Amino acid sequence: MATDQSPPRQVEMREMDPLGKTFSGGHFALFDLYRANIQAGGGAIIEGREFTNCFIEGPAVMLVLEGTHFDGVNFGPSGGDLRNILFQPVSGQRAIGAIPVRNCTFTNCQFHTLGITGGEDLLRTLIEQVKTTD
Amino acid sequence: MTDNAPATMSPDEAFGRALVARTSFEKEAVWLPMLAVHHWNADIMAIDGKTFTDCVIEGPAVMAVMAGTSFDSCNMGTTSDVKTLLFKPMGQKMAGVVGMSNCKFIRCRFAQVGFTGSDDLLNDLTAGIVRQSDVAPTGTLA
Numbered sequence: 001m002a003t004d005q006s007p008p009r010q011v012e013m014r015e016m017d018p019l020g021k022t023f024s025g026g027h028f029a030l031f032d033l034y035r036a037n038i039q040a041g042g043g044a045i046i047e048g049r050e051f052t053n054c055f056i057e058g059p060a061v062m063l064v065l066e067g068t069h070f071d072g073v074n075f076g077p078s079g080g081d082l083r084n085i086l087f088q089p090v091s092g093q094r095a096i097g098a099i100p101v102r103n104c105t106f107t108n109c110q111f112h113t114l115g116i117t118g119g120e121d122l123l124r125t126l127i128e129q130v131k132t133t134d
Numbered sequence: 135m136t137d138n139a140p141a142t143m144s145p146d147e148a149f150g151r152a153l154v155a156r157t158s159f160e161k162e163a164v165w166l167p168m169l170a171v172h173h174w175n176a177d178i179m180a181i182d183g184k185t186f187t188d189c190v191i192e193g194p195a196v197m198a199v200m201a202g203t204s205f206d207s208c209n210m211g212t213t214s215d216v217k218t219l220l221f222k223p224m225g226q227k228m229a230g231v232v233g234m235s236n237c238k239f240i241r242c243r244f245a246q247v248g249f250t251g252s253d254d255l256l257n258d259l260t261a262g263i264v265r266q267s268d269v270a271p272t273g274t275l276a
Contacts, residue, residue, distance in 0.1 A: 059170045084223075090220035
């Protein structure tokens with residue numbers, strides 16, 4: 001399952017198609033992908049993508065919606081407590097300012113300066129299943 | 135002899151350094167994530183001591199409202215439920231947010247920006263924010 005042990009950082013900057021379905025080995029800011037996705041007509045939700053071996057950074061808070069999975073993901077430094085990267089949306093219905101991600105998979109990715117928000121079940125699962133090492 | 139010529143700075147780096155050095159912004163659109171990145175590149179982890187007047191503050195971003203930051207006559211966002219703008223941290227630290235301390239926002243409009251901070255802050259924002267649709271165009275934060 002996912003951990004936050006740090007793998008070597010891949011520093012690769014290259015052009016991306018914001019509407020692409022698969023991203024492999026890329027290094028980008030999540031807010032850049034969000035904005036480019038909107039400008040390209042992809043809408044306000046990052047949906048149906050597969051991210052593999054990507055380095056994804058903030059500042060951003062990711063709103064994890066249904067169908068999104070994390071496998072072998074390094075969530076970044078958490079100070080030994082994953083709750084340090086987690087936020088509860090006060091509303092429970094919407095989370096303005098967070099970047100919504102739905103039906104996406106993140107495999108062997110590294111996150112940096114990303115917070116995570118979502119429903120209670122998601123937050124509970126992350127706390128229970130993600131191992132912290134820093 | 136040695137070559138003591140200083141390393142040249144890229145235009146983007148020079149722009150970022152100039153942005154970080156500014157203490158006031160007026161009638162501008164400010165993209166909050168990029169403002170944060172430029173500060174972090176300068177090893178400044180929280181945006182401090184800046185005044186924003188009549189600006190549009192754009193996300194997507196979640197602002198950590200830190201000590202000394204205030205909002206005067208701001209439109210915090212078009213929403214029917216102010217709680218949709220607010221995030222409660224689950225830990226003692228906060229990742230992924232844009233920390234702002236001793237900053238003043240005067241007659242600014244926020245777009246796609248959420249807010250987080252202490253429980254007292256979240257309660258104050260919940261009690262004080264007025265929906266854009268309920269007030270005169272400029273909006274008011276009590």
